[in-house]
Amino acid sequence: MKQPANIQKLEEVLRSSNSAGAGFMGTDRRNISEIIDGDIVELAELKIAVEQIVGRMKEITDAAVPALGCWVQAGRKLEAKAEEVKGQVSCPWPDSAKFAKRVTYVRNPESGQSMKWSDLNIHLIEKHNFFEGRGAMFRIEPKELVKMLFERSAEK
Ligand SMILES: [Zn+2]
Secondary structure (H helix, E strand, C coil): CCCCHHHHHHHHHHHHCCCCCCCCCCCCCCCHHHHHHHHHHHHHHHCCCHHHHHHHHHHHHHHHHHHCCCCEECCCCCEEEEEEEEEEEECCCCCCCEEEEEEEEEEECCCCEEEEEEHHHHHHHHHHCCCCCCCCCCCCCHHHHHHHHCCCCCCC
């Protein structure tokens, strides 16, 4: 798939990025448009909108932040913990939005499922529909995320 020049440039940045997150593309050989399209299709199949996902992620992070470093209840079955280190990380897109280096850990003790996301992840999903490439340290599988956020059973 041929991509516009600006997207091509962005992709070079994402693949070479060795700062926070050690690369957004991971080992994914697909280009950015293919990664984004693939995840959007998956969300459509799950009948979930990006806004719903982002809204729930923010709720959980907001619940965890005041108790920084400690697990808190963040939903019927979910527990969350936020951790933060000094410094900021920038969005690789031209908007250059800046975020605290904060990671939210989420777990569902009943199902055993656990996952994590950074504040940058939330922005990337919200503004760019980008869940990162497979193999990236902060790649989020939409199916896993939806299951976690909405406490869905395994089959869905
Ligand atoms: Zn951005």
